[in-house]
Amino acid sequence: MSVKQMFDLSGQTALVAGGGSGLGRLMALALAEAGANVVVCSRRLEVCEQVVKEVEALGRQGLALAIDVTDSEAVRQSVDKAISHFGKIEILVNSSGTVWEGPATEMPVEKWQGMLNTNVTGTFLMCQAVGKHMIENEYGRIINISSVIGDRGTDPEAVDSVGYTTSKGAVMTLTKDLAVKWGRHGVNVNSIAPGVFQTGMNDPEVPGTLVQKAGPIIASQIPVRRLGNENDLAGAVVYFASAASDYCTGQVLAVDGGFGAK
Numbered sequence: 001m002s003v004k005q006m007f008d009l010s011g012q013t014a015l016v017a018g019g020g021s022g023l024g025r026l027m028a029l030a031l032a033e034a035g036a037n038v039v040v041c042s043r044r045l046e047v048c049e050q051v052v053k054e055v056e057a058l059g060r061q062g063l064a065l066a067i068d069v070t071d072s073e074a075v076r077q078s079v080d081k082a083i084s085h086f087g088k089i090e091i092l093v094n095s096s097g098t099v100w101e102g103p104a105t106e107m108p109v110e111k112w113q114g115m116l117n118t119n120v121t122g123t124f125l126m127c128q129a130v131g132k133h134m135i136e137n138e139y140g141r142i143i144n145i146s147s148v149i150g151d152r153g154t155d156p157e158a159v160d161s162v163g164y165t166t167s168k169g170a171v172m173t174l175t176k177d178l179a180v181k182w183g184r185h186g187v188n189v190n191s192i193a194p195g196v197f198q199t200g201m202n203d204p205e206v207p208g209t210l211v212q213k214a215g216p217i218i219a220s221q222i223p224v225r226r227l228g229n230e231n232d233l234a235g236a237v238v239y240f241a242s243a244a245s246d247y248c249t250g251q252v253l254a255v256d257g258g259f260g261a262k
């Protein structure tokens with residue numbers, strides 16, 4: 001197989017949870033550009049439908065589904081719908097996520113549970129529903145979105161969300177454990193740990209987000225001296241989704257401009 005063929009996703013189906021906005025949208029479009037048809041899902045059907053239009057403009061087929069990843073029955077039904085529409089799912093990207101900031105001493109238990117529910121339980125339920133189908137087909141590529149701050153502490157002045165960092169650490173461990181359990185079934189499970197990107201939950205226009213509060217200061221501390229942009233995750237997600245990463249599973253790839261190397 002040539003290197004170009006290895007990265008070609010033509011004829012495959014990717015499901016991107018959280019694909020209606022932010023990093024999920026960018027990864028959905030990168031997978032479509034590499035040849036995949038894409039199922040785009042999150043709770044807001046209308047934003048997913050918009051992304052499906054962008055997928056179709058790239059010459060691929062798309063399907064928008066409303067899904068709350070914390071609802072196991074809804075997850076199962078949506079995955080069944082996606083499979084009956086496209087026949088199979090080869091690629092799953094879990095980009096759904098939520099964050100709430102506040103001091104650890106004051107964090108309301110419902111905010112803590114909300115982050116763990118969406119970021120950890122939601123990722124697990126999606127892996128479980130799609131993974132079962134992938135195991136039956138003896139082929140699958142799962143990419144869970146964690147975070148570069150999922151395996152460390154952060155100064156409260158920078159990121160003050162112990163529920164978020166804890167949840168992202170759990171996503172890394174979930175990734176490694178499923179990789180070990182499912183590798184023998186042809187299902188690779190990897191994680192991308194983004195640094196700071198100016199999208200979605202880090203929108204520079206939204207008051208209170210990390211980038212709005214301290215974007216230039218953070219950029220000055222990143223070795224490549226900038227925040228992540230709309231192109232920076234495309235290569236990583238296509239790599240993990242494709243035959244180029246056949247011998248790579250259980251890995252966490254930081255795409256962070258070198259932040260985690262410090």
Ligand SMILES: NC(=O)c1ccc[n+]([C@@H]2O[C@H](COP(=O)([O-])OP(=O)(O)OC[C@H]3O[C@@H](n4cnc5c(N)ncnc54)[C@H](OP(=O)(O)O)[C@@H]3O)[C@@H](O)[C@H]2O)c1
Nearest residue numbers: 018021022023042043044068069096097147196197200201
């Ligand atoms: N931006 C960054 O700098 C950064 C850095 C590291 C990691 N990340 C991670 O990257 C992922 C995407 O974040 P983002 O920056 O792109 O923010 P975003 O635009 O807010 O994306 C979060 C997505 O999750 C979906 N979502 C939230 N709760 C959900 C639920 N219960 N069920 C289904 N979908 C749900 C949202 O759609 P609905 O509201 O329509 O449900 C949205 O599409 C997250 O996991 C985040 O933790 C981001």
